[in-house]
Structure formats: structure tokens, C-alpha cells
Amino acid sequence: MVTLLSKRQHWGMSATGSELFTVAAVARRIGVAPATLRTWDRRYGLGPSRHASGSHRRYSDLDVARLTLMRKLITSGVTPADAASKALALKEKDGVPKEIRKKITKGIDSPELLIATLIRAANALDHKLVEEIITSQIKKVGVIICWRDLITPVLIEIGMNWEKGKGDIEVEHMLTEVLKRSLRINKVMQTKPINSRPVLLACPGEELHTLALHALAAALAERNIEVYFLGARTPISALSAVVKRSAPPAVFLWATMASNGDHKIVSALPKIRPTPRILLGGPGWKIEKCKAATFVTDLDHACSEITRAIGA
Numbered sequence: 515m516v517t518l519l520s521k522r523q524h525w526g527m528s529a530t531g532s533e534l535f536t537v538a539a540v541a542r543r544i545g546v547a548p549a550t551l552r553t554w555d556r557r558y559g560l561g562p563s564r565h566a567s568g569s570h571r572r573y574s575d576l577d578v579a580r581l582t583l584m585r586k587l588i589t590s591g592v593t594p595a596d597a598a599s600k601a602l603a604l605k606e607k608d609g610v611p612k613e614i615r616k617k618i619t620k621g622i623d624s625p626e627l628l629i630a631t632l633i634r635a636a637n638a639l640d641h642k643l644v645e646e647i648i649t650s651q652i653k654k655v656g657v658i659i660c661w662r663d664l665i666t667p668v669l670i671e672i673g674m675n676w677e678k679g680k681g682d683i684e685v686e687h688m689l690t691e692v693l694k695r696s697l698r699i700n701k702v703m704q705t706k707p708i709n710s711r712p713v714l715l716a717c718p719g720e721e722l723h724t725l726a727l728h729a730l731a732a733a734l735a736e737r738n739i740e741v742y743f744l745g746a747r748t749p750i751s752a753l754s755a756v757v758k759r760s761a762p763p764a765v766f767l768w769a770t771m772a773s774n775g776d777h778k779i780v781s782a783l784p785k786i787r788p789t790p791r792i793l794l795g796g797p798g799w800k801i802e803k804c805k806a807a808t809f810v811t812d813l814d815h816a817c818s819e820i821t822r823a824i825g826a
Contacts, residue, residue, distance in 0.1 A: 534564055534572030544582050545639060551581070558598035560584060580604050586643055625663050632668045636689045637682075644689060648696040657700060657733040661813050665693060665729075690725055697732040707740035709824040714762040714790075716744035716753060719774035726768050726795060726813075733817050739824065750782050758784050764791040764823035766816060769798030777803035791823035 541548040555561030560580055562571040573581070580601040587597035628647065635643040651660045672686055713734065715727045724746050731741050742756060757765065765783065769775035775798030783792070792807035795816060801809045810816040 534562075534574060535578060536572060537562075540573045540578055540581060543578065544585050546585060554581070554584065554594075554598065558584075558595070558602070560598055560601060576604070585638075586640065628664055629667050629671075632664065633671060636668070636672060636685050639685065639688055641688055641692050644692045645696055648693060649699065652696065652700050652732075657697070657729060657736055658814050658817065661729050661733070693725060694728050697728040700732040701728075701735045703735050703738050703740070705738055708738045708826050709740055709763060711761055711763055712740040712742045713820055713824070714742045714744065714753070714756055714760070714765045715768075716748035716766075717746045717768050717774070718748055718750065718753065718779050719769065719771075719776060720747055721769050721771065721774040721798070722746045723768070723770045723796075727766075729813055730766060730795075730816055733813055734820060737817065737821060737826075739820065739826075750779055753779070754782070754784050757786060757790065761786055761788070762790050763788070763825075764793060764820045766793045766795065766810075766820065769794070769796045771798045772800070773798070775799035780804050780807050791819065793819050793823075 535543070537548045537551055541551055551561075561577075562573040563577055564572055564574045583604055584594075584597050584601040587600060588594055592600070628651070632644060632647055635647065648660070648665070651664055654660075655663075668689070672689065676683065676686060715731060717724055717727060727743065727745065731743055734741055742760065742762065744752060744756065753765070753767075756762070767779065775794070775796065777800060780792055780794075783790075793816060794801075794804060794807045794809050799809060808819060810819055
């Protein structure tokens, strides 16, 4: 009972029983400073609309929905005045996700604007908007084009900003996890695989950067190519065991660091028939020392080599 009373005293309740939120609570919920909310109230009329008995004015569910839309529109590049106008037009029956999809993700066609929008959303830690943009673009243009024209430029710019001390490490971590989740969703094949034996994807040594593997797996799923996804820090013993047991038509190994791109891993793989095609990706490999393998330059190249390896 004490906990329930404390919650109601903190949040406030309307006469209908719905929660009414304080400035601090709303600020935490949508990810802006309390001062920003007060500014939006003063300039655009996006303030709290209801009273809780014996207390200051509080924000209703509709107020919070409007403020959420306001923030997302500003993040996407809409001017504050235009964003406020759209937010104020939001009615109780309107769903914010529907409004956001209509006003933001569906309406962004310019690659430059998409990149800028995604960077702003990432810097604001707006993981929902990041996921909406990524998933909508994958559905629209496919994994390879989305990776090449949108994801890669964003990752490069955020990485450069971090190296220059202009970015936060949490932005990169959040973006990476959202990208992995979006790519995993796209890994579900719609029809039966065209390859009888799955392709093997792994990061050898102590390699922890698996984002490229997720992108490759998702791109192959679009072609109905099945994979064994072993992921990060796959030891040579595990690689060898899978090669012996499943005889994959192709093995793709990703290494970001030179300490993980050891050419001895390639030569240590079991010699089987038919011989799998060994493909290497990432800046960690010394190409001249891996004569038995093929180095792929990008996601499209990797997909083409794997498609060729399975005879499709």
C-alpha cells in the first residue's frame, strides 16, 4: 500500500484514473531536459493541460504523446515551429507511431537526409526512431543497399566523431545493438533454403565485432541462403569441428584487429572434399599471407562469392 500511494503521489492521477505526469517525469520519459519542456510550453503551447488535486498542472497521456512526436520530428530535421504545429494537431485517437511513420520514415527519400536523420537520432539515443528508419529502409531497398548507402556512412561518421572526442561511446553501442536487432529480424527466410549445406560465418580469435556478420547473414537470407552463425570469439577447434561435421560450401571469417586475423587459422582448417571456399573480410587480415583464401571487399562481393560457392 505504501508503494502504491508513493507512486500515485509522485505521478498524480486524473479523475478518470489515468496517470498525470510531472515535468521531471516527462523529461526522463522522452529524453529531454526539463528546461526544454518549459521552453516548448512557453513558445509553442505544448504544456501540461490538466490539474491533479492539490498540486501543480500535470501532463496527460495526450500531452506526452504530443511531446514525443515533437521530439521525434525535430530529431528528423523538422523545424521546432513546424514540429509543434504537427504535435498540437495530434488528437487522442491518433497513434503516435502511425504519425511518426507517416511524417518521418516514409517521407525521407534523400540519402543525405536519411544519414543526417539517423545520426541525429543516434546522438539523441532515440533507439525507436533508429530502428524504424533501418527496418523501413531494409524493406524498401534490401540489406546490401541499406548497408552501403545508409548504415556504413553513419557508422563511419559516428566513429570519426568519437575518435575526435566529439561523440559518446554509448551512442555507438546503442546504434550497434539496434542494427544487430534489425538485421536479425531480416534473417528469417520466407522460403526453403537453396543450399543443402549451410554456409559458416564466424569471428575467429578474440574478435568481438560481429555487426558485419549480422549484415552478411541478413543479406544471404534475402537470397534464401542458410548459414551457421557462430558469432564472436570462435576458437579454431570450433571452426574445425563444424567444417568436419557439416562440410559447408563456404566459410566466411571476419577480423577487425590484426591480432585476430591470423593466417594460420586458414591453414589449420580441416582438408575435406568438396573443399569449402574460404572467404575473409575485415581490415585485420594480411591478404598476402592468406593465399588459400579469397578476400572480399564489401557486402555485395561477399554475397556474390558465397552464391557462387553454393552453385546458385
